[in-house]
Amino acid sequence: MTVHPQTTETALTYHRAWTSGDMDAAMACVADDVTFDTPAGRLEGAEALRAFMEPFARGLTSSHVLGLHSTDDEAMLMYDTATVLVPSAPAAEWYRISEQRIRAGHIIFDRLPFALARGTVTPQQT
Numbered sequence: 001m002t003v004h005p006q007t008t009e010t011a012l013t014y015h016r017a018w019t020s021g022d023m024d025a026a027m028a029c030v031a032d033d034v035t036f037d038t039p040a041g042r043l044e045g046a047e048a049l050r051a052f053m054e055p056f057a058r059g060l061t062s063s064h065v066l067g068l069h070s071t072d073d074e075a076m077l078m079y080d081t082a083t084v085l086v087p088s089a090p091a092a093e094w095y096r097i098s099e100q101r102i103r104a105g106h107i108i109f110d111r112l113p114f115a116l117a118r119g120t121v122t123p124q125q126t
Helices: 005-019 023-027 046-058 112-118
Strands: 030-038 041-044 060-070 074-083 089-098 101-109
Touching: 005 023, 005 046, 005 060, 005 074, 005 089, 005 101, 023 046, 030 046, 041 046, 046 060
Parallel strands: 030 101
Antiparallel strands: 030 041, 060 074, 074 089, 089 101
């Protein structure tokens, strides 16, 4: 694991804040004009990011970091969460960070377990 203290601190502060439900503290780590690519599409601005993350954060029951890599202006975090719908929801997030604020990000996670849990899709039989 390679880490750079300032980018690592920003990434972990953001992650720990939203996964504990403290969206105000999480948003303090994010630039107002942040852009974030998600499985649902591109989000423009801190309020759009908050609106995307907050409902998921409310359903979390646990989260733990699996790995972290950072440079002087980027961080990548892999983590696993448990929610009221699914027992394991691993994800990865990449951030571009300057002046201790997340300026851009990309989140990757599998939406299928959530769709199965909600009954919006059914598993295919092989």
